[in-house]
Amino acid sequence: MATDLIETKNLGKTSVQWLNAVGIRTLEQLHEVGSVAAYCKVRDRGFKVSKVLLYAMEGALIGAHWNELDNDYKQRLLTEVGLHQG
Numbered sequence: 001m002a003t004d005l006i007e008t009k010n011l012g013k014t015s016v017q018w019l020n021a022v023g024i025r026t027l028e029q030l031h032e033v034g035s036v037a038a039y040c041k042v043r044d045r046g047f048k049v050s051k052v053l054l055y056a057m058e059g060a061l062i063g064a065h066w067n068e069l070d071n072d073y074k075q076r077l078l079t080e081v082g083l084h085q086g
Helices: 013-021 027-033 035-044 051-062 071-080
Strands: none
Touching (some): 027 035, 035 051
16 A cells, blocks of 8 residues: 655654554654554554654654654653653
8 A cells, every 4th residue: 555654754664564554544644643642553553662663753743863852852752652761
């Protein structure tokens, strides 16, 4: 299935497949759902995800490499999905 997600910064083939599996097939849909809800959908579907997926999706939405997100930004995202960084 054609998707613009594969051409999006930070998202690779596996990430796009996971998003497709939960009904997110376009960047517009990812924007509508948001990175936190999309991460939760993928995680709750049973895929073994890491926090980097969360950062990658957020970075894709704001047009930045996930590594460019500062630590406070990353921590807020983790808090929203119920993860805590020690």
